Amino acid sequence: DAKTTQPTSMDCAEGRAANLPCNHSTISGNEYVYWYRQIHSQGPQYIIHGLKNNETNEMASLIITEDRKSSTLILPHATLRDTAVYYCIVRVSSNDYKLSFGAGTTVTVRA
């Protein structure tokens, strides 16, 4: 799987958008970009994933650059409950079922 690079930490003001960057410059054509988060010591929670196109769901938006070498997860209106570690993971679409977690970005939402 391609490696990803994320900032170690970031702060965000409650009610504002949080933009979380991820670099995956060695991504290959059949690899998806996944985002998960882990609140305290709970199990990782799926947020969103995409291949080429931008994606949006009830939790977040995922913007993937045209060359697919980087992406941004957008939490449109951050709340205190969004404080968590956010993981950007690149994964082959078949025959490789595991998720390889890095250190992620620790996001702290402040009132």
Place this chain on the structure above:
Amino acid sequence: EPEVTQTPSHQVTQMGQEVILRCVPISNHLYFYWYRQILGQKVEFLVSFYNNEISEKSEIFDDQFSVERPDGSNFTLKIRSTKLEDSAMYFCASQSGAGGIYGYTFGSGTRLTVV
């Protein structure tokens, strides 16, 4: 929303004892996984299971570990003779189909403490 259920939430065991961690995956899922997270460290893949056999396992998953799906609903992780370094959060996950278009669902974890 369907959930992956893990029991117990916390298990304390003596070094050298066997432990079985239990998971009930989402009912129509086909792929099952165990991960672990030592306190303050990354989430690490242990093993994947499909069609009643192990698909892939990591270096961590040595002969002391085994997995089983005994009755078509439960998915268990057994550690035969626990060591202090097995103390960690253990997460079960399930997935409905292979490939990148399907997301995983994780359980809330079992905190294993080996004393």
